[in-house]
Amino acid sequence: MKRSKILGLVLIVAVLATMALLGGCIPTDTEGGGTSTIYMIVFLVLIFAMFYFLMIRPQRKRQKEHQHMMEELRKGDKVITAGGIYGVVENVSEDSIVIKVESGSTLRLAKSSVAIKREM
Helix, strand or coil: CCHHHHHHHHHHHHHHHHHHHHHHHCCCCCCCCHHHHHHHHHHHHHHHHHHHHHHHHHHHHHHHHHHHHHHCCCCCCEEEECCCCEEEEEEECCCEEEEECCCCCEEEEEHHHEEEEECC
């Protein structure tokens, strides 16, 4: 795993452990129960914010980068597919590409199956 992913997971576990520890230390209001409800709402908002910034936002960024890479594919680009096939783009259409592999044969693939665009 990448170092940033490990750091993010450690941060999530640390914050959850701290919240759980502090959650047990908060006195409950036996008359109205209002303060414990506020703490529960704050806890849920913090959990959602952590998931958004550590999981949802980075995934959206990767999706946008992949979409941009697919739009920029041109004839002659060297690519690697999701299945691990190395090839050179021969033809690009709206939803598929034709790549030429080392043996000289051509393959038609879905455009979204291109994982990486290699440098020349």
